Amino acid sequence: MFEKDDQIVRFSLQQRILNSLLLTTRFLNDPGLLYGKMGILLVLVEYNKLYPDRISEDYIGELIEELWDDIHDELPFNFSKGLCGIGWGVEFLIHNNIIEGEGKEICAEIDWKIMQTDPRRIKDLSLENGMEGLLRYVLVHIGHALQQNKSLPFDETYCYDLFQTVNVLMQSNSKCSSIYYFIKQYVAFYSSNERPEIKLFLDELVTNVSFDENKLWDYSLGLRCGLAGILLKNMILNI
Template structure:
């Protein structure tokens, strides 16, 4: 049986004690990322406690989600909503994401895309596309029940055409977006030289491949 590296064990123990105290609910920098870390810990290490911890974090995030957040992927609604779709796709959670994410979908549609110039993944159009694609591709009972209205989708397509973002590209399927998220965490952790959950998820991948 493989043993955890000392550094990964330190990260897990530290985040159990301190991670839930953050007030940042976001995916790339906050508690949603931490919840994903522990869901992956649970699956890889076969530890039910980590799954329970991740689930409690997720429930608390959903109950206390501030609705004055930005729409972006890094710090706002798109990243949080995308993570819920990813968790369902991975079998970490169950439920009707159309119901769970209904309010987030509404907030995302409030973002006016007609003059947007930022195409970045973290704060701009690529992050929005990542979320919209995850929602449109989500399995649902009725294929004609879409989470976004036709006017919003038309504005999104026009914005992508104007800025050169190929919103139908394979780059925006959940598996590719997940790799992009992990790479972002790896770079951030290396720059800051910190050993929190941002460093922990790449370490989990290393552990899995050894």
């Protein structure tokens, strides 16, 4: 709050969270999707759709440039803090006309690095560090490439090895498990040439967090369980 003309003006919760993100995001060292700059950037993009006068395009552009500079060879392949999540974020930005270009070209180095991890050796099935996160990126990336009549962004050997892996997982995972949808999508793509659905829903990536607005500065910033995710959910509830 602040004083103006002897009146106390109170910021809304959204404005307070937004101000916190705008002030501190650029100091983050994590470029990732779930806990770092990429996830926050995507929430700011969504916020800017609803309130285009509250965030400057220059700020978003500068944040994108800083994020590119933060990507390096030592990042893990995973979805939470690594290459799969960053690649997914790139596809989101292209889909929402924030950046121009083709995902296959922009993410070429990311894809090459991801293909260095043998999918047959991935035992973790989780969204954050395992197979579900990998499939979320691979499917949306392939879906966009096919939509643009481009060749596949991953080579045939990698696609086949991934198919071998998910085909086994399809037999051993419940249809109710969170990964099953993505397994089924990839099997349909590889075995029947069905174009994967392009799913780019941020709210699916946010966990439920108990929130005390009086302790705003105690929370982390990210999408998964921090202020960016809280802002996104608040936006959805208010729509």
